[in-house]
Amino acid sequence: MKSTTRRTLAAVVTGVAAAVGVSAAPAVAADAVPVPVPLGGAETALGMELPEVTGELPVPTVGAPEGPRYVEGRLLPERTLPQLPVHGGLPGADVRQPVPHVLGDDFDHAALDAPAAELRTLAPGLSPDAPLTAPGADALGLPAAKLPEAGVAAPVVQSVPMADLGIGPGL
Numbered sequence: 001m002k003s004t005t006r007r008t009l010a011a012v013v014t015g016v017a018a019a020v021g022v023s024a025a026p027a028v029a030a031d032a033v034p035v036p037v038p039l040g041g042a043e044t045a046l047g048m049e050l051p052e053v054t055g056e057l058p059v060p061t062v063g064a065p066e067g068p069r070y071v072e073g074r075l076l077p078e079r080t081l082p083q084l085p086v087h088g089g090l091p092g093a094d095v096r097q098p099v100p101h102v103l104g105d106d107f108d109h110a111a112l113d114a115p116a117a118e119l120r121t122l123a124p125g126l127s128p129d130a131p132l133t134a135p136g137a138d139a140l141g142l143p144a145a146k147l148p149e150a151g152v153a154a155p156v157v158q159s160v161p162m163a164d165l166g167i168g169p170g171l
Helices: 003-023 040-046
Strands: 032-037 052-058 085-090 092-098 109-114 117-122 125-129 149-153 156-159 164-168
Touching: 052 085
Parallel strands: none
Antiparallel strands: 032 052, 052 092, 085 117, 092 109, 109 164, 117 156, 125 149
């Protein structure tokens, strides 16, 4: 094999390896998107110190629901309409405000830090049953009539929000 052929082959293999390496890198989704509030122009125009405000908006993600579960003696499965889990968060905020020495010379800034809190939810679900019983041997294999049943799985919301308020010099 000539040296030019070897170089060309090495360049092609290197290019393919680089392309595969770039495409094989996993994509990572962000849990929250930072949202800065630009107040610098207003500070300059007004000639005073304004609060610094930033926020976080959570990105909700949908989970996999539990599928229907078949139960002996019922014609329709339990959880016919399953509960859909959605994970996200409550929005967060970070506010830093100058105060004109209200509480003395050592206290010239106030800060509120409320980080985005995790939020887990389950959508409501439905578990109906048909107005017929399962086929029985005593009725020649025919189902009997009965009152229809419907069960509603209540929605669930779980979160633990928190905030931190602080007052001090030049926060």
